[in-house]
Amino acid sequence: MDTLVSENILDAICAIAREAGAAIMDIYQRDIAVREKADASPVTDADERAEAIILARLGQLAPGIPVVAEESMAAGHGPT
Numbered sequence: 001m002d003t004l005v006s007e008n009i010l011d012a013i014c015a016i017a018r019e020a021g022a023a024i025m026d027i028y029q030r031d032i033a034v035r036e037k038a039d040a041s042p043v044t045d046a047d048e049r050a051e052a053i054i055l056a057r058l059g060q061l062a063p064g065i066p067v068v069a070e071e072s073m074a075a076g077h078g079p080t
Helices: 003-028 045-061 070-074
Strands: none
Touching: 003 070, 045 070
């Protein structure tokens, strides 16, 4: 893979992280409700929203490449 392609992918991944981070910060401006997953670990709306953004954007960036994501796996869904 040439350097330009690698840099473009890295830029896209950084943009995804920034978008997910912005969604988290938006939710953290409000009251945060913490729930428990089946394994008794905590989960918030921010966790789920960030994961939804990341999965959607990675699906656009690299269709066909499976992604293992914490909240999806905890909900019983395999790689997307």
